[in-house]
Amino acid sequence: MTIQATWKPSQGNSICQLTNGTAEWQADLDASAGGDTRYPNPHDLLDSALAACTTLTLQLYAKRKGYAVTDIQVSVAHEEANGTYTMRREVRVSGDLSPQILEDLLRVANRCPVHKTLSGQLSIQTSIA
Structure with a gap:
């Protein structure tokens, strides 16, 4: 899948349009750079990818295992310092769940595809078209 981002000066703002084809x-700049806070900034999108992937992965796994999950909430915050981007993820799972099931869900959260991508070796290749 390819994500396409588009911006034109005629828009009169910094908001870019994004599509995956369907x-x-x-998205917009961070508010500190003059962006509109009604739109996520690129770091919000990166953090939300981890939060969404974790939530969806846990949802599928819990259903498959028959766990009595009533609610899943995933929060992701980040900080940047000394060239390191640190993401802090907090997973809250509600329901009639034993400590062993919660431990299993934590293991699965750490194996969601976006987590594996972000914590693995990442390469970006850029070209001018």
Whole structure:
């Protein structure tokens, strides 16, 4: 899948349009750079990818295992210092769940595809078209 981001000066703002070919969304600069806070900034999108992937992975796994999960909430915050981007993820799972099931869900959270991508070796190749 390819994500396409588009911006044109005629828009009169810094908001870029994003699409994957079927869904569309928007992003803007961070508020400190003059962006509109009604739109996620690129770091919000990165953090939300981890939060969404974790939530969806846990949802599928819990259903498959028959765990009595009533609610899943995943929060991701980040900080940047000395060239390191640190993401802090907090997973809250509600339901009639034993400590062993919660431990199993934590293991699965750490294996969601976005977590594996972000914590593995990442390479970005850029070209001008």
